Amino acid sequence: MSEHVSLIREAVARNVGAATAASLTWADGKVPTIANVAALRNCEMFRHLDNRFLLLNISERTALEGGNKSWRQVLDDIDSCPATEPSAAAFDQMARAFTANVAPMARQQSTRAQQWRNWRAVLTLAVAHGVVDRLLPMHKDTLYALSWQLITLHCSASHMEQVWGAIAHRHSLAGLPSPLAGKGEYSQWKKSLSVMQGRPSPLKFPIRKDHIWRLLSLPGLSTASYVMQRNVLAAVLGVLCCARVSEMAELQACDVLFDFDTLRGSPGYEGTAAIRIRKRKNDTLRKGLFPRLGRARRQGTMFDVVAWLQIYMWRFELTCHPECDRDANDRERCPRCPPLFVQTARRGKTTKLTARPCSRQNLGQAMVRALGYIQVSTTAFSGISARKGGLSTAIEAGVPEAILFMQSGHGQSKAARAYVSLNSPKLLFDTWAAFGL
Secondary structure, rough: OHHHHHHHHHHHHHHHHHHHHHHHEEEOOOOEOOOOOHHHHOHHHHHHOHHHHHHOOOOOOOOOOOOOHHHHHHHHOOOOOOOOOOHHHHHHHHHHHHHOOOOHOOOOHHHHHHHHHHHHHHHHHHHHHHOOOHHOOOHHHHHHHHHHHHHHOOOOOOHHHHHHHHHHHHHHHHHHOOOOOOOOOOHHHHHHHHHHOOOOHHHHOOOOOOHHHHHOOOOOOHHHHHHHHHHHHHHHHHHHHOOOOOHHHEEHHHEEEEEEEHHHOOOOOOOEEEEEEOOOOOHHHHOOOOOOOOOHHHOOOOOOOHHHHHHHHHHOOOOOOOOOOOOOOOOOOOOOOOOOOEEEEOOOOOOOEEEOOHHHHHHHHHHHHHHOOOOOOOOOOOOOOHHHHHHHHHHOOOOOOOHHHHHHHOOOHHHOOOOOOOOOOOOHHHHHOOOOO
């Protein structure tokens, strides 16, 4: 297969010319992929094409997402030029501003980056074969050929589906009909790949209730180092909130709302907390629902997660800033409060806390390391294990799906059920029990 990759790279260099080939950089991966496709803009095969959508990159964060300012403040920065009289030119400028800053946010930035990476792979293969002019619009024969090329490069079915999704998205950007738009076609193609390759599920175990109990029972946990407390708390919170790792990584001190329900006027919930998840992927209608942390059954025990969370935030100076003025419904990132989970740095023999939040990858690794503290083999665990464990445990406990989805942020049961891994077959015998035999 490495010889096959070399042949594709050599064909790209031959077709773009020596000058352009010398400026190209290559991304890592199974499929030969040009990293800096903007360098192709001036080579001969692109010169006479409409490159607006062939080379359009919308994978970067827009000015309106992911910053420390509210969207109103960002809007003021974007629209900082003096007001002009309404005109056709001003109207066109507003259309461009919407296209650049708002329209891309229909998809998560991570999804856009993945689609851009896969589209660059499509561009690279098309350059190698000299068929760039067949990409937009793409006919089925072109899609068949590209798919076969991916098969010969030993791409998995899921990888190929991602490439097809990138092709469909690119046609949507250009306002063109997708070659996969026929009724039922995409499902049929997926089925073909599944029959050819099989679709084994990756082996990822959930973090279960007994893991949580053992983590909270670790001796000396309340006085342990910051790294150990962070790792354990991230794993525990991720499971209890049925959360994605990325959602845990984005938490700030003011996203932990102690006595939230008591302050809302519901008596009997003293000592509990709500966790504000600022943004739920694919769940815009229910965005901002608040997973709850209840009281331990016995006050003052090691299982009182809320009390431990308060001590953790106070001990490591991760509490709300005195001038924080966010209310419970504010979805913007706070410019003052620290992250709940921060990275550390070594200075000599001392570990210091930084002001940098843990990335999604950092926190996923932290959760897995926490399982190592209780002598669990971490081979089949990853960051997704927390979400799987939270959903699976709740389903086994009989939590209604409609209520559970208000914790997990799922928009539909089909998506949520992929996370469920039952620890006991008890629920599976309920159908049998219904017959009273």
